[in-house]
Amino acid sequence: MVTVRLVGISKGWSGVKAVDNLSLDIGNGDFVTLLGPSGCGKTTTLRMIAGLEDPDDGEIYIHGKLVFSASKGVNVPPAQRGLGMIFQSYALWPHMTVFDNVAFGLVQQKLSKDQINQRVTRVLADVELEGLAHRYPSELSGGQQQRVAVARMIVVSPELLLMDEPLSNLDTRLRMQMRASLKRMHQETNTTVVYVTHDQEEALTMSTGIAVMNKGKLEQYASPEEVYERPASKFVAEFTGNPQTNFIDAEVVDGRLKIGDRFIGHIDGDALPNAVTLSFRPEAMSIRQESTPNTLPATVYATLLVGASVLVYVHIGNIEAVIRAERGSKFRGNQEIWLEPDWTQVNVYSPTTGRRLDYAVRG
Structure with a gap:
């Protein structure tokens, strides 16, 4: 009723x-x-x-x-x-x-x-x-x-x-x-x-x-x-969650996602666009100490202890992002790390309309 x-x-x-x-x-x-x-x-x-x-x-x-x-x-x-x-x-x-x-x-x-x-x-x-x-x-x-x-x-x-x-x-x-x-x-x-x-x-x-x-x-x-x-749109994704979500633009090349000069995953669906915007929450990325397939290089510029977790602020190329790590994690300024997405938590948006696209992404 x-x-x-x-x-x-x-x-x-x-x-x-x-x-x-x-x-x-x-x-x-x-x-x-x-x-x-x-x-x-x-x-x-x-x-x-x-x-x-x-x-x-x-x-x-x-x-x-x-x-x-x-x-x-x-x-x-x-x-x-x-x-x-x-x-x-x-x-x-x-x-x-x-x-x-x-x-x-x-x-x-x-x-x-x-x-x-x-x-x-x-x-x-x-x-x-x-x-x-x-x-x-x-x-x-x-x-x-x-x-x-x-x-x-x-x-x-x-x-x-x-x-x-x-x-x-x-x-x-x-x-x-x-x-x-x-x-x-x-x-x-x-x-x-x-x-x-x-x-x-x-x-x-x-x-x-x-x-x-x-x-x-x-x-x-x-x-x-x-x-x-x-989230149904980039606005909703950005307005909900603390810290805010991270956005990264990616090219779509033959069903693969390219960020900068690095291929990092796959996108599945009909009539794929040439470019998309990926959104991942701070908890949707894992930090690795060395490069593996489907990881992104990043540089640490700050860390904040927040309750039971540590917020790690990084540069991915010229993009700023924040990653949530376990309490006790230690990082230093300018440290090089690698980020691995949890693709089940990544959303895909149109760079032009800002609306969520129903494409599946995977590693």
Whole structure:
């Protein structure tokens, strides 16, 4: 069952399309993230679902009901769309304590005092505010106010929840904790969530589906695994993953891939192009100490220790790339190494359109 359906919605200002002919189906119980850089149209899309912005064209359905249609003159007010919203502005009631702010929706639902106490206490513990229940918003930091806003919405378990970068003001540790809390809430309540962020790590770790947007258009809508492992375009490949993916241009000569003056693999398919762009994640290359068939020469120029791995920055000819190596790996500046691709993790793109090509590559 589809909870939210967007059919060809568009929105523009002064001749600039913020959202351009966007169609999207979000299923019941899905956690879908609208992911993209600033200005890509993701927040505008969320506000149109909420009813806070009117599309110029298209239709919006929520729970099977038409709530907006430019051509049919339908525009259901936000309060009647059956959804909850958390935006970057906290909108807390200043005259209420933290506990009362969070409990407000439960009071409206006429739950018993015991039920309210139990649910509010639990959600305040989830967001690490249990010791601040009797404080007022003016006595809290910005990050604490943001957590109150999140707690106030998730405690009522709405059927549809819209969230616009709700974790943006939190430090790294709290952001990780809140991701876990939101994911648990989603799993326990089966709430349908539409979540906006520019943080690809948030999208990849929390979502059941990711809609990657760029300049108002939908680049790819797929599972986190599909978005990471088989990005539909160079934009998606570059925007997802940390560090970013590596791109290398290659000639296609009689079904073989040529980088510089070195043949490094094969490409299979009909009507092969003369050139392609290869994309490989930092973990998709292994470092070798000597040349073997299908390896690329590279020169180390820097290394960074990052948790359980080492990031090795190299030059491949005049191209900069980064390789993920095991913790404890030792390299020195200007060291010559050889790189061997894991062809199962390499994607092929058109150098002109930037779209992924369905050619098979191998060693």
